[in-house]
Amino acid sequence: MDSLKVADIWNRNAEAWTVLARQGYDVYRDFVNTPAFLAMLPSIMGLKGLDIGCGEGANTRELAELGASLVAIDVAPTFIQYAQAQEHQDPRGIVFQVASATELPFDAATFDFATAFMSLMDISNSEKAIQEANRVLKPGGFFQFSITHPCFDTPYRQSLKDAAGQEYAIAVGRYFEHTDDRIDEWMFSNVPAPLRQQWPKFRVPRFHRTLSEWLNLLIGAGFMIEALAEPKADDAIAAQCPTVADTQIVAYFLHVRCRKPLN
Numbered sequence: 001m002d003s004l005k006v007a008d009i010w011n012r013n014a015e016a017w018t019v020l021a022r023q024g025y026d027v028y029r030d031f032v033n034t035p036a037f038l039a040m041l042p043s044i045m046g047l048k049g050l051d052i053g054c055g056e057g058a059n060t061r062e063l064a065e066l067g068a069s070l071v072a073i074d075v076a077p078t079f080i081q082y083a084q085a086q087e088h089q090d091p092r093g094i095v096f097q098v099a100s101a102t103e104l105p106f107d108a109a110t111f112d113f114a115t116a117f118m119s120l121m122d123i124s125n126s127e128k129a130i131q132e133a134n135r136v137l138k139p140g141g142f143f144q145f146s147i148t149h150p151c152f153d154t155p156y157r158q159s160l161k162d163a164a165g166q167e168y169a170i171a172v173g174r175y176f177e178h179t180d181d182r183i184d185e186w187m188f189s190n191v192p193a194p195l196r197q198q199w200p201k202f203r204v205p206r207f208h209r210t211l212s213e214w215l216n217l218l219i220g221a222g223f224m225i226e227a228l229a230e231p232k233a234d235d236a237i238a239a240q241c242p243t244v245a246d247t248q249i250v251a252y253f254l255h256v257r258c259r260k261p262l263n
């Protein structure tokens, strides 16, 4: 699937995604992923950063709150419009612009750090996106990203439940398959029925790669892997938001920080 088609699909998702995420329905992001991502992030106070695949900009705003100066890009113009409108209302000095991760409109060695929250596995040429992230970083800069976990969010995936209906395991399969033409359809889990009728399901192109392929892409682009995390809800979070309790069974997300060597 080419990146123009991916951009068009995401642009069609953007309005519903933004409205529902801003109403609190992106619970895996809010309760698990973003807190874990920020916990792993080195200090970015005073640094210049690029957020790749920023969507409506919620995570970019979190980074700005930590004292960084941010540029954020996304391939979907509607997401960028929502992000810019929010920036206009409540300025944090973030520059949002439409661009593709595979052709970043920035000079080499522009940024101290780059981030990509849950976007790399949605990009049709992740190899080029990782090379581009490396190119725009200054020597010594870091790139931190989150993706769905390649070992557990596989092309075949089935949740297994006990007699009481309690989920206890995940069956995974077709791990080695590249899903370059697959589009999954889904909606945030907690959206109530009346709201579901108002919005179409998201259509999400899937570009599955194995764990070793992901890590080898980073190494091939010249990065040194520095930190890894597989976040899960703790018991208090699982009690507060039972939907995300399934992150205690297997890891649904993989967080990686890697660094461009100084020379």
Ligand SMILES: C[S@@+](CC[C@H](N)C(=O)[O-])C[C@H]1O[C@@H](n2cnc3c(N)ncnc32)[C@H](O)[C@@H]1O
Pocket: 003, 006, 007, 010, 011, 029, 052, 053, 054, 055, 056, 057, 058, 059, 073, 074, 075, 076, 079, 099, 100, 101, 102, 116, 117, 118, 119, 122, 123, 124
């Ligand atoms: C799951 S959303 C994550 C959005 C946001 N980072 C967040 O955490 O809420 C994936 C994002 O990747 C973007 N995307 C897909 N292909 C892209 C590309 N080639 N360049 C930039 N962004 C891309 C989509 O438009 C979408 O906003």
